[in-house]
Structures are given as structure tokens and as C-alpha cells.
Amino acid sequence: MDGESAEVVVIGSGAGGAPLTHTLVRAGHRVVVLEKGPLLRTQAQSPTGLSDFKRDECFATGSEKRITVQGVANTGESYFSSHVEPDLNDEPHVYRDSDGRDRVTIEGYTAQVVGGGTQLYGGVSPRFTPEDLRLATLNASRGDLRDDPGGEVRREARDWPLDYAALEPYYTKAEELVGINGTWDGQAKVPSRDRYQPPLEPNPISAYAAAGMDALGMRRYRTPLAVITRDHAPSGRTVPADTDTVKTAFVNRYGDPLGLKSNAWVSLLAPLRDVNGSGGLDLRANCTVTHLEADGPRVTKVHYRDPGGRPRTLAAGTVVVACSAIESVRLLQLSGLLDPAFDKRVNANGLLGRYFLTHCFGGAQCIVPERSDKSKTLDSDWATDHCARPEWFRAQGLWAGGVIYNNTSDGALPLSLARTWHAMDMDTMWKGYLYDTSLVGNGFEDYLEESFGRRLSVAFMANQVPQRENRIELHPSVKDKWGRPVAYIIKTWHPHDRALMDALAEQCRQILVRGGDVRDVSSGSVGGSVVRIANHVLGGARFGTNAGDSVLDPDCRAWNFDNLYVTDGAFMPTSGSANPTLTIEANSFRVGDVLLDRVGRP
Amino acid sequence: MKIEVIEKDDQYILNHCTKYLARESRDARHDFGQYAPGDERAAICEAWRFPVVDAHWDGSSAAGSYPYNDVTFVYDGRRTAPASVAVLGTFGPLHSPVPLRPLVFAGEPTGFFATTVRVPKGQVHTYKFAVDGDYTLDPVNPQRTVLDNGEPWSRFFTDACTVPLSLSRTERDLLGRLVCHLLPFRLDENRRLIRGVYESLDRASRDEEFPLAYLLDDEVGTVNYIDKLIARQEQHHADDYHTCLKIIGEIIRSRFGGLDPAAAPAELYADLYRQMETEKVDGWDYSRYGSPRFFLLLLRRHAMTGAFVHPKHGGNSGAAGWMYLESRFRDARDGTLFDWRRALESPLGHNTDYRG
Known part of the structure; x- marks a missing residue:
């Protein structure tokens, strides 16, 4: 099998890799997709008629394991991960905590499976606003930005090298081909075409969030969700006869056994299996790419481990890296570690891994008077762009805004309710419940009475200030199971980020306070924690028009390479005012058209 | 007692192999105190997943399928390259081992062998592999039990099992x-x-x-x-x-x-x-x-x-x-x-x- 070659090799099968693969294969090209994780199939796809994903709370968060990585501050601690998240002892991410000590974390991993993070995401799929792509221009003459004495916000803001109009057709294409339900009326973004499927009836608990938004004069819309509610012709998926049964709390952090959640596999890759008599898409699951090899400005070979761990190589015409931002940066750095010439090309200006971004996020929660059945739900019902509008964030002395939406599937099932009780992040899963030792007998009864079906939360997702010191490196000592250095994440929040998070958390709190006779309202953000990243891993290889200020050119091609592209969230110079997946997908469709120009249109 | 062998494609089984078994490191990364020092299974991620116990579907009815599991046995022959592997256990007649087939990736053998059999839910079974005719414990599965005759066997149990295994x-x-x-x-x-x-x-x-x-x-x-x-x-x-x-x-x-x-x-x-x-x-x-x-x-x-x-x-x-x-x-x-x-x-x- 060695000596094999492929016109196009795509590394990663999620939101960054699947859309361009879809474009190329539909145009008649052969694409080899190498995916580290397994190919887990839906019930309809499986030859045995059984899905590899289950509606089982132990799938989202499994049994206890312990961190055995040596030389970090949390060696010996428990962790709980899903079956498609990487094993932390085999391939950890290490971050530098605010106390200066290194810790292993599950945060920031998306999922290792065909379809990537879109297999586990909640599916919240808003577009970015036009302003999100021109924050340097918008803030150039601002003198009123809060908590920015050094002027970093203005200095570090970047416009994207393309405007909203250039991205818009690809948003529309993504909404159509991925399969998204929602409503446009009330959004700050205007589509050229409405490709949404109609939303399902909201969960009754969301009425409190809707009432709060109305009371505050916030225009609201049904949160766009990547879940089909009608038969979806582009992917050939069909919905159950009773479409209301599409709503189940086995959504966020669960793979969907019926394939109704529009992940990159069921939406974009699975429909390609019949193209060109199956010769078009050559999908190789359970294959870990170890490094790229280059000859001058051309990447020539992709080195990978096959499902049994045997080293193999694949000669490639064009290589697309889309392993999610942290792992993509790491793969390029590992390639550079083995070949200084590669490193010099990919990191000529020292920016590879720099300007790593996630989202400013947080929100508010409360107990509502009337209980609802939260197990009949998708991930969110109502959203508002009120605080994403420039009028709002300018008046607040903020550089950028964010979307706000209510969560409906959080704590909807009994085990998830317990294990996320006061859990600050995925590293502290279960701990809040366990340490609250009053939850026994009658105390347990009270806890259920107050919590089950009565907890409502509203979240925001907003731009984070780009900082050069926020970065991905290779860890100096910790190695993965193949003996390669693991990713090392170093990041902090800018004081302006904290001001922004405080302002948006207060808006979320107000929504709940004004939403009805609620109680125990609390609000907060990730401003006090450096580890939390919402699994929105962005930046680290940003694109731009200036080769001295970016890693990728406007086509997402590495500046000093002829045939190397990066198309996951790593390309983003700013992180946007909303969940990033739809924008990653739209951009990947855009790069797909660029690649068609290279390899030939039909 | 007839054994019903279930057809699973290689993709299904490899999906359960790579993350857990494929690796270069022999470090005891997965020892949380359950292994004696030097036990090679400490290098394997979630070794307890083997054999793989999954749902069963007979192609027509939930009522007919629900009482059963599909149990997939995997033997890792990447280092020793055996010519034949079979599994013998209490889930079937003890005189007829079930052969494992070599798993293939892109037209080449991976070194893994596997087979899947149907087993009723709620049961506990013991088994051994026959590797080139020699009987051996499952080198991956941490569950072992010593039978009355003093012989150690590998063990597994199916879903909804109520037979006491750990506690008196x-x-x-x-x-x-x-x-x-x-x-x-x-x-x-x-x-x-x-x-x-x-x-x-x-x-x-x-x-x-x-x-x-x-x-x-x-x-x-x-x-x-x-x-x-x-x-x-x-x-x-x-x-x-x-x-x-x-x-x-x-x-x-x-x-x-x-x-x-x-x-x-x-x-x-x-x-x-x-x-x-x-x-x-x-x-x-x-x-x-x-x-x-x-x-x-x-x-x-x-x-x-x-x-x-x-x-x-x-x-x-x-x-x-x-x-x-x-x-x-x-x-x-x-x-x-x-x-x-x-x-x-x-x-x-x-x-x-x-x-x-």
C-alpha cells in the first residue's frame, strides 16, 4: 500500500474538512480523508441495523479514570470523558494554569470520530455578524474602550481578509447542505436565501427566557440548530413519522443514533459514498497522521499510522489540515520539529500557534416556578442578537458583542443533572454533586424538587480579544502514546474580556429576572478560569492579507507553501460573536471552491 | 447449544481496536491500581472494553432482539502473527471453538482477529483463546476467574447481569x-x-x-x-x-x-x-x-x-x-x-x- 498517492488528502473529517471534501468529490475528484477516530454509524447506515451511538447517559460521560501523566499538578485526579474523546493518558492536552502550574485537561478537545466535534455538539448554528469580520476598522478610532489602558484591544483587533458579502453565499450553502432549523426574523444577519427548516415547538421552560427578552426589548428568534425537522433531500436523511420525537435531551455531548443531528458525517460525507461508484471519497477512519513531509514549498507526503498502528505514507498533491485548531497547530509544529526547513516555512514570522482564541462565555441560571419535561428538547430554543449589535456594544464601551441564547438540554436527564451540579467545566464533572454531601435522603428529595425540570439557563458567546501571548506550543516533556510531544496551551483573559463578560452576564441575568417569578438567580462567566474554552478552539494559524502578520493567506493556504491549507477554526483572526461551527463550515466550502480552481472544475 | 455467529464488518471491529490497543508506548498509563506491577495490560487503554458487549438486532423485531447481546472477541496478533485463532467458552459447546477471522485494512491484514457471537443477556461466561492450537487467557480483558479445578479463565458478562461477581x-x-x-x-x-x-x-x-x-x-x-x-x-x-x-x-x-x-x-x-x-x-x-x-x-x-x-x-x-x-x-x-x-x-x- 505504500507508494500510494492521492490528488487531495484531507486530515480531519469534521466541520473544517468535510465541506471542502464534499465540494471536491461532487465535482468528480478523488479525496482521501484521514481521520484519527472511528467511523461510528447511525442505525440506518449500519449493516447490522444498530447504531454505534446510544441513548445512554454513560456514553456522554463514562466511568472514572485517573490522570497518570507525570510532571503535572493534577496527576492522580479523576476524570470522566465520553467514548469519542481522546484518552487523557494517551494523548493529553496540557495547559498552564493561573497558578503557573501545568495541568492536564479534557477541555478543548472536540471529539475524535468521523464528523469530529459536530458529532457531540449541541448544534447551535448562528452566523457571525458582518461586524465580527471588521473589528479593527470598527474600533480604529475608539477612545472609550473599557479596561484597556494599554490600548491592546485596538492594536490587536484584526479585520478578516474577506467581508461578509464574500462569505454569505457559503453560509447559505452550509445552511442548505448541513440541514439547520431556525427562524430569520429578528436576527441581525440577513440571508440571501432562507434555507432553514422550520423549528419544532419550544420546550415550555423556554417561555421564561422569551418573556425576559421581550421585557427588555430584545428581538428574539428561534435558535438555529443543526438538527433536521423535515426530510432533508441533500443528505437523503428522513425524520420519524412523529417529528416531535426528534426532540430528546440526548443531544449535546451525545452522538445521534438516528442521524437527525446534522453532523459533518451524516450531512456532508455519508452522501458521497455512492459518488463515482464509491471511488470519490476514500475515507480512512482510525488513521492518525503523525507528520507532514515537504520538499521546498511543496508538501509531498503525509505520514500516518493505520488502524493497527503501522506507519504508512501517502504522497499528496494538495494537503488540507483540519484537525481542530489545537491539533492542527500541533501537527504543523510536529512536522517542523522533524524538519527545520518545514518549520522555517510554516512559521517564518513566529506566528504559528499564536493568537489562539476561544470565546468569552458565561451566562445566568435560575429556578423557575413551573416544572417542565426537559427531556423533550433540543439544545436551545430562543436567541437574541441584541448584544451583538454595534449600537449596543459601543454604548457599553466594548469592542465587540455576542449572541445570547437559552439552554434547554442542560441537566435534563438525572445523571447529567447530578454530574454537572456546580461543575465548572468538564474537568470538574461530578465534583460539585459529590462535595455537596447534604444531598442525601430528604436533602436529595429537596434537591430533585428544586432542580429537576426547573433549572433554566441563558448563555452568551462573544468575541475574545486576540493576544499574541495566548498560544499553542509543544509541551517540553509530556508525550502521547506515539512518543510525540503533546499540545501545550497557554492563555489568559484580557481585562477587557472580563469587562465584556461581566456586561453580557448581567444581560443574561436580567433576562431571567424579567422572565417571571423566578428565584435563585445567579450569573457568571469563564473570566476567572483560564482552562475553559467551550470546546471552541480557534486561531493559532490566522489568515490575513499580510504575510508578516498571519500564518495563512486569504485562501487559507500556508504563506510559504504551494499546496498546504488549514481549514478548521485555526484560521480565524477573531473569534466571532457566536458559536463557530457554521462559520468554519462556510469557510471550508469557500476554500473548496478555491481548491476546485487548483485541481480543475468539472 | 448452537452458537449463532453474527456478521460484523471489519470497520465495526477496528472502531473498537485502534484507540484502545494501537500504540507505541508500553508505559503503565492505564494503571489506576487495578494491576499488579509489570502487568502488560496496564499499557492498554480501557482494557475492560474487551470482549465488546453490544446490543443485538435480529433484523425484524425488538421483542425478538431484546433478550440478546452481540459479543465480539478480539485477539491482538500483531506481534506474534498466529496462523489461526479461535475462542472456546461456556457460551457455546466446549468441543467446538469458534474461529476468529483476520481483520483487514485497505486490503492488508492488520494483525487483529475477531468474531462476534450472540449471547443472552444477564449471563456470565468464561472463555479462552486457542492460538495456533494452544489455549491461552485473553491477554487484554482484565476480568479473570479461577474455576473450582484451580484453572484461571477469562470472564465476561452480558447486559443486565444480576449474578454477583465482586461482592460477598x-x-x-x-x-x-x-x-x-x-x-x-x-x-x-x-x-x-x-x-x-x-x-x-x-x-x-x-x-x-x-x-x-x-x-x-x-x-x-x-x-x-x-x-x-x-x-x-x-x-x-x-x-x-x-x-x-x-x-x-x-x-x-x-x-x-x-x-x-x-x-x-x-x-x-x-x-x-x-x-x-x-x-x-x-x-x-x-x-x-x-x-x-x-x-x-x-x-x-x-x-x-x-x-x-x-x-x-x-x-x-x-x-x-x-x-x-x-x-x-x-x-x-x-x-x-x-x-x-x-x-x-x-x-x-x-x-x-x-x-x-
Whole structure:
């Protein structure tokens, strides 16, 4: 099998890799997709008629394991991960905590499976606003930005090298081909075409969030969700006869056994299996790419481990890296570690891994008077762009805004309710419940009475200030199971980020306070924690028009390479005012058209 | 006894191999205390996943499929490259081993061998591999048992298994008392509610919906869940249970005038619980186990999970935990506010689109 070659090799099968693969294969090209994780199939796809994903709370968060990585501050601690998240002892991410000590974390991993993070995401799929792509221009003459004495916000803001109009057709294409339900009326973004499927009836608990938004004069819309509610012709998926049964709390952090959640596999890759008599898409699951090899400005070979761990190589015409931002940066750095010439090309200006971004996020929660059945739900019902509008964030002395939406599937099932009780992040899963030792007998009864079906939360997702010191490196000592250095994440929040998070958390709190006779309202953000990243891993290889200020050119091609592209969230110079997946997908469709120009249109 | 071999494609089996078995590192990255020093399985990620126990589908009906699991045996022959591998076990006739086939990736053998057989739920079996004719234990699966003749065998159990594997009768009785204190079902009103729901089912629907229901008692199968969990996924906690249950039994017995701890009044358990929370337990032998609070937190996580987990894991027996929530939380028209049956596979739930 060695000596094999492929016109196009795509590394990663999620939101960054699947859309361009879809474009190329539909145009008649052969694409080899190498995916580290397994190919887990839906019930309809499986030859045995059984899905590899289950509606089982132990799938989202499994049994206890312990961190055995040596030389970090949390060696010996428990962790709980899903079956498609990487094993932390085999391939950890290490971050530098605010106390200066290194810790292993599950945060920031998306999922290792065909379809990537879109297999586990909640599916919240808003577009970015036009302003999100021109924050340097918008803030150039601002003198009123809060908590920015050094002027970093203005200095570090970047416009994207393309405007909203250039991205818009690809948003529309993504909404159509991925399969998204929602409503446009009330959004700050205007589509050229409405490709949404109609939303399902909201969960009754969301009425409190809707009432709060109305009371505050916030225009609201049904949160766009990547879940089909009608038969979806582009992917050939069909919905159950009773479409209301599409709503189940086995959504966020669960793979969907019926394939109704529009992940990159069921939406974009699975429909390609019949193209060109199956010769078009050559999908190789359970294959870990170890490094790229280059000859001058051309990447020539992709080195990978096959499902049994045997080293193999694949000669490639064009290589697309889309392993999610942290792992993509790491793969390029590992390639550079083995070949200084590669490193010099990919990191000529020292920016590879720099300007790593996630989202400013947080929100508010409360107990509502009337209980609802939260197990009949998708991930969110109502959203508002009120605080994403420039009028709002300018008046607040903020550089950028964010979307706000209510969560409906959080704590909807009994085990998830317990294990996320006061859990600050995925590293502290279960701990809040366990340490609250009053939850026994009658105390347990009270806890259920107050919590089950009565907890409502509203979240925001907003731009984070780009900082050069926020970065991905290779860890100096910790190695993965193949003996390669693991990713090392170093990041902090800018004081302006904290001001922004405080302002948006207060808006979320107000929504709940004004939403009805609620109680125990609390609000907060990730401003006090450096580890939390919402699994929105962005930046680290940003694109731009200036080769001295970016890693990728406007086509997402590495500046000093002829045939190397990066198309996951790593390309983003700013992180946007909303969940990033739809924008990653739209951009990947855009790069797909660029690649068609290279390899030939039909 | 005829063995029904199930066809699974290589993709399905490789999906269960790469993450766990493929690696260069031989470090004991996955030893959380469950292995003796030098045990090679400590290098394997989640070795407990082997053999793979999954749902079964006969192609036509939920009722016909639900009583069975598909069990996939994997043999890793990448280093030794055997010519033939077969599995012999109590799930089939002992005179006819089932051959494993080589798994292929991109037209070339991977070195892995596998086969899948249908096995009824609720069972425990022992097996060995025949590798080029030599009988050997499964080198991956951590579950082993020594038979009456002194021979060690590899072991597995299928879903909803209620055969005790880890804990003695005394340990189970004591553990039942401990988890009852943690869960809400011991309260009289809730106890009546659970029994009421269960008793209200007629015999036929009881058999159809909960054919694998265990004896329904106050701890709704939580003890059985823990017994299975420490036999497999959390084997590294088995010693915590053995040691602490022994200490707790001694303490309760001494506080209860030397009588059987399982018969002690609830207040004795409540007092003990409060003391464990503070790490200061009168009579606790700290030289045998340093942190009663650690064990308490472990127990709380397991008790909560065991009460509300999918019944295939051995807890939440007869879905009693879910039925409790279903009955406990009602709307103004007496409709349930926890309609768990709607999403879950028939015949356990009501969903016929999803097969489990």
C-alpha cells in the first residue's frame, strides 16, 4: 500500500474538512480523508441495523479514570470523558494554569470520530455578524474602550481578509447542505436565501427566557440548530413519522443514533459514498497522521499510522489540515520539529500557534416556578442578537458583542443533572454533586424538587480579544502514546474580556429576572478560569492579507507553501460573536471552491 | 447449544481496536491500581472494553432482539502473527471453538482477529483463546476467574447481569443499607410509589417491559450496579469496597451491641455517614483505609449512577429509578414531566425508531 498517492488528502473529517471534501468529490475528484477516530454509524447506515451511538447517559460521560501523566499538578485526579474523546493518558492536552502550574485537561478537545466535534455538539448554528469580520476598522478610532489602558484591544483587533458579502453565499450553502432549523426574523444577519427548516415547538421552560427578552426589548428568534425537522433531500436523511420525537435531551455531548443531528458525517460525507461508484471519497477512519513531509514549498507526503498502528505514507498533491485548531497547530509544529526547513516555512514570522482564541462565555441560571419535561428538547430554543449589535456594544464601551441564547438540554436527564451540579467545566464533572454531601435522603428529595425540570439557563458567546501571548506550543516533556510531544496551551483573559463578560452576564441575568417569578438567580462567566474554552478552539494559524502578520493567506493556504491549507477554526483572526461551527463550515466550502480552481472544475 | 455467529464488518471491529490497543508506548498509563506491577495490560487503554458487549438486532423485531447481546472477541496478533485463532467458552459447546477471522485494512491484514457471537443477556461466561492450537487467557480483558479445578479463565458478562461477581453476600447486604441512606427511595412515600407503579403493571407487560428486572427493593439494583462496575470499568475501586465495607461492618456491629449490621437501625447509618463526611469516625481503622470521606464520595457517585443509569448496566432495576421520577413529577393534568419512555428503545421504552 505504500507508494500510494492521492490528488487531495484531507486530515480531519469534521466541520473544517468535510465541506471542502464534499465540494471536491461532487465535482468528480478523488479525496482521501484521514481521520484519527472511528467511523461510528447511525442505525440506518449500519449493516447490522444498530447504531454505534446510544441513548445512554454513560456514553456522554463514562466511568472514572485517573490522570497518570507525570510532571503535572493534577496527576492522580479523576476524570470522566465520553467514548469519542481522546484518552487523557494517551494523548493529553496540557495547559498552564493561573497558578503557573501545568495541568492536564479534557477541555478543548472536540471529539475524535468521523464528523469530529459536530458529532457531540449541541448544534447551535448562528452566523457571525458582518461586524465580527471588521473589528479593527470598527474600533480604529475608539477612545472609550473599557479596561484597556494599554490600548491592546485596538492594536490587536484584526479585520478578516474577506467581508461578509464574500462569505454569505457559503453560509447559505452550509445552511442548505448541513440541514439547520431556525427562524430569520429578528436576527441581525440577513440571508440571501432562507434555507432553514422550520423549528419544532419550544420546550415550555423556554417561555421564561422569551418573556425576559421581550421585557427588555430584545428581538428574539428561534435558535438555529443543526438538527433536521423535515426530510432533508441533500443528505437523503428522513425524520420519524412523529417529528416531535426528534426532540430528546440526548443531544449535546451525545452522538445521534438516528442521524437527525446534522453532523459533518451524516450531512456532508455519508452522501458521497455512492459518488463515482464509491471511488470519490476514500475515507480512512482510525488513521492518525503523525507528520507532514515537504520538499521546498511543496508538501509531498503525509505520514500516518493505520488502524493497527503501522506507519504508512501517502504522497499528496494538495494537503488540507483540519484537525481542530489545537491539533492542527500541533501537527504543523510536529512536522517542523522533524524538519527545520518545514518549520522555517510554516512559521517564518513566529506566528504559528499564536493568537489562539476561544470565546468569552458565561451566562445566568435560575429556578423557575413551573416544572417542565426537559427531556423533550433540543439544545436551545430562543436567541437574541441584541448584544451583538454595534449600537449596543459601543454604548457599553466594548469592542465587540455576542449572541445570547437559552439552554434547554442542560441537566435534563438525572445523571447529567447530578454530574454537572456546580461543575465548572468538564474537568470538574461530578465534583460539585459529590462535595455537596447534604444531598442525601430528604436533602436529595429537596434537591430533585428544586432542580429537576426547573433549572433554566441563558448563555452568551462573544468575541475574545486576540493576544499574541495566548498560544499553542509543544509541551517540553509530556508525550502521547506515539512518543510525540503533546499540545501545550497557554492563555489568559484580557481585562477587557472580563469587562465584556461581566456586561453580557448581567444581560443574561436580567433576562431571567424579567422572565417571571423566578428565584435563585445567579450569573457568571469563564473570566476567572483560564482552562475553559467551550470546546471552541480557534486561531493559532490566522489568515490575513499580510504575510508578516498571519500564518495563512486569504485562501487559507500556508504563506510559504504551494499546496498546504488549514481549514478548521485555526484560521480565524477573531473569534466571532457566536458559536463557530457554521462559520468554519462556510469557510471550508469557500476554500473548496478555491481548491476546485487548483485541481480543475468539472 | 448452537452458537449463532453474527456478521460484523471489519470497520465495526477496528472502531473498537485502534484507540484502545494501537500504540507505541508500553508505559503503565492505564494503571489506576487495578494491576499488579509489570502487568502488560496496564499499557492498554480501557482494557475492560474487551470482549465488546453490544446490543443485538435480529433484523425484524425488538421483542425478538431484546433478550440478546452481540459479543465480539478480539485477539491482538500483531506481534506474534498466529496462523489461526479461535475462542472456546461456556457460551457455546466446549468441543467446538469458534474461529476468529483476520481483520483487514485497505486490503492488508492488520494483525487483529475477531468474531462476534450472540449471547443472552444477564449471563456470565468464561472463555479462552486457542492460538495456533494452544489455549491461552485473553491477554487484554482484565476480568479473570479461577474455576473450582484451580484453572484461571477469562470472564465476561452480558447486559443486565444480576449474578454477583465482586461482592460477598455480607458485603452486598451492608452496601444495600449504605446506599439506601443516600437515595430517596427509602422514604416511605417513595417506597410505596415505586412498588405501586410496579405492582400496577399486569404480569404480561411486566414480562415484556422488564424481562430482566431484578428483585425490586429499596436500593433499586444499585448494589448490583456497583458489583458489576467494580468487576469491569472501575476494577480499581474493588479494594476500596472490600476494605471499607469490612471496617464499616465492624463499626456498626460494635455500635449495635454485636448484632448483625444489616439489621441495625437507620440512625446508626446516618450517624456513620455524618462522621465519614468529617473524616473523623469513631473506631475507624485509619491504618487500613486513610480517608473515610473518599469512600463516601465514591459511594455517592456510584449510588446516584446506579439508581438512574440505563438498566442494561445492572442498576435502576426494572427502570424503577426512572419510574420514580416519572411518577413523582406530574403536570396539572397529571401528565408526567419525565417521559423517559419516549426516547428509549422498545420494549424498555416506547420508541420504535431507535433500537438501542
